[in-house]
Amino acid sequence: MRAFAYEEPRTLAEAGALMARPGRNQLLAGGTDLLVRLKRREWTVDTVINLKRIAGLRGVEARGDHVFVGPLTTLDELAASELVAKRWPILVETVHEMGSPQVRAMSTAGGNLCNASPAADLAPPLLCLDATMKVWGLRGERHVPLREFFLGPGKTALEPGEILTEIRIPPALAKGCFIKFCTRRAMDLAFVSVACAAVGKDVRLALGAVAPTPIRVLPSVEEAMKRCAPIDDVRASAEYRREMVRVLVRRALARVAS
Amino acid sequence: MKLRLSMRVNGNAVELEIEPHRTLLEVLRNDLGLAGVREGCSTGDCGACTVLVNGKPLVSCLMLAPDAEGASIVTIEGLAKDGKLDPMQEAFVAKGAIQCGFCTPGMILAAKTEDIPEGNLCRCTGYTKIQEAIREERRTTRPQA
Numbered sequence: 001m002r003a004f005a006y007e008e009p010r011t012l013a014e015a016g017a018l019m020a021r022p023g024r025n026q027l028l029a030g031g032t033d034l035l036v037r038l039k040r041r042e043w044t045v046d047t048v049i050n051l052k053r054i055a056g057l058r059g060v061e062a063r064g065d066h067v068f069v070g071p072l073t074t075l076d077e078l079a080a081s082e083l084v085a086k087r088w089p090i091l092v093e094t095v096h097e098m099g100s101p102q103v104r105a106m107s108t109a110g111g112n113l114c115n116a117s118p119a120a121d122l123a124p125p126l127l128c129l130d131a132t133m134k135v136w137g138l139r140g141e142r143h144v145p146l147r148e149f150f151l152g153p154g155k156t157a158l159e160p161g162e163i164l165t166e167i168r169i170p171p172a173l174a175k176g177c178f179i180k181f182c183t184r185r186a187m188d189l190a191f192v193s194v195a196c197a198a199v200g201k202d203v204r205l206a207l208g209a210v211a212p213t214p215i216r217v218l219p220s221v222e223e224a225m226k227r228c229a230p231i232d233d234v235r236a237s238a239e240y241r242r243e244m245v246r247v248l249v250r251r252a253l254a255r256v257a258s
Numbered sequence: 259m260k261l262r263l264s265m266r267v268n269g270n271a272v273e274l275e276i277e278p279h280r281t282l283l284e285v286l287r288n289d290l291g292l293a294g295v296r297e298g299c300s301t302g303d304c305g306a307c308t309v310l311v312n313g314k315p316l317v318s319c320l321m322l323a324p325d326a327e328g329a330s331i332v333t334i335e336g337l338a339k340d341g342k343l344d345p346m347q348e349a350f351v352a353k354g355a356i357q358c359g360f361c362t363p364g365m366i367l368a369a370k371t372e373d374i375p376e377g378n379l380c381r382c383t384g385y386t387k388i389q390e391a392i393r394e395e396r397r398t399t400r401p402q403a
């Protein structure tokens with residue numbers, strides 16, 4: 001990697017002040033996306049700002065009637081949380097489809113969402129669960145529904161200087177499934193992923209890797225086919241992806257209905 | 259600008275000055291001479307650089323060295339106790355689970371917490387013997403489990 005400066009703010013205000021300085025900076029959470037991009041020279045950076053020493057950004061807890069996931073919670077911590085396992089086994093199932101144990105122990109939930117890969121695996125199940133993102137900035141705090149958070153590949157609703165500080169999930173239990181379709185069984189990015197969850201009688205469906213962002217769609221094969229806009233790349237052709245959307249959505253809806 | 263980094267490595271307190279853009283892998287291997295930390299892909303895919311950080315297997319190629327401040331690190335060099343190999347190392351030797359040996363340190367460290375390491379590749383593809391060695395170690399050291 002090319003040289004850069006490194007900062008470890010202790011508070012959000014300190015982090016905000018560092019981000020307001022001139023130059024290109026990047027936040028560091030687990031680093032599993034950031035370091036790969038810096039090594040491949042896809043990104044250049046003057047300052048890396050490590051969020052890990054800021055208190056209160058890590059862990060899963062129930063408060064009032066919602067569950068709050070700190071963005072710095074690692075994927076293995078998320079899957080090990082009893083709160084999560086009891087209400088949303090779909091999240092545990094999803095985490096087990098991600099990376100390797102070493103990568104899951106480093107990667108954070110917030111990093112997965114803020115990186116905004118169309119194939120980010122946590123996105124489809126969290127879209128089904130109606131998650132909301134709490135965002136902090138020097139000008140104040142705001143809440144952004146996850147459905148409005150992704151703007152394009154690598155692009156989120158975060159403004160310069162903003163930090164994701166909480167992922168809020170409504171408490172309703174969900175029965176669901178996550179189907180990740182990739183060439184290898186372990187350590188691969190999805191070329192199609194489908195999350196389907198029933199919250200009471202309400203069936204919800206979301207797709208990954210078949211549009212510029214992960215998308216929530218109405219729960220039917222026709223709607224999924226209408227909304228998906230996959231691309232050709234080294235991993236699969238657009239045509240094949242469309243066919244797999246058809247197959248996997250049918251399968252996911254059947255699984256949740258049974 | 260250089261930063262001070264203090265951590266424990268294989269039980270010893272270590273203090274050094276590092277540039278912040280270096281990875282834990284580079285510092286362990288180059289500055290501390292721990293050549294058992296292997297650099298394969300350098301992008302998190304192969305597991306060759308696996309070390310234990312506060313007891314958990316992580317890939318050191320994706321960990322920024324300054325992020326290891328205050329951590330306790332164990333590399334393959336730190337597993338033997340009083341000149342005796344760790345039971346997992348013994349099992350790998352006994353079962354012939356080592357061919358070229360490149361993947362072995364990462365494989366053994368990942369096997370400390372995982373049944374069958376899922377994030378470690380073996381270019382020699384000796385997976386059957388690796389699985390046998392891990393099962394053998396489990397059988398002999400944790401017979402009740």
Ligand SMILES: Cc1cc2nc3c(=O)[nH]c(=O)nc-3n(C[C@H](O)[C@H](O)[C@H](O)COP(=O)(O)OP(=O)(O)OC[C@H]3O[C@@H](n4cnc5c(N)ncnc54)[C@H](O)[C@@H]3O)c2cc1C
Nearest residue numbers: 027029030031032033034098099107108111112121164302
């Ligand atoms: C070998 C390997 C396998 C992988 N497998 C998968 C997989 O199966 N599925 C999958 O979805 N991903 C996978 N990934 C990608 C990656 O591990 C995940 O996206 C991970 O969750 C990213 O989290 P992180 O904490 O490491 O992010 P980082 O690299 O620390 O950060 C990613 C980006 O998000 C920004 N960011 C992080 N936290 C915040 C915050 N709180 N507020 C604002 N911005 C923030 C950072 O600035 C950076 O731009 C894999 C990566 C590797 C190396």
Ligand code: FES
Nearest residue numbers: 298299300305319
């Ligand atoms: S060198 Fe770190 S995972 Fe391959």
Ligand code: FES
Nearest residue numbers: 357359380381382
């Ligand atoms: S023994 Fe050669 S890479 Fe595994």
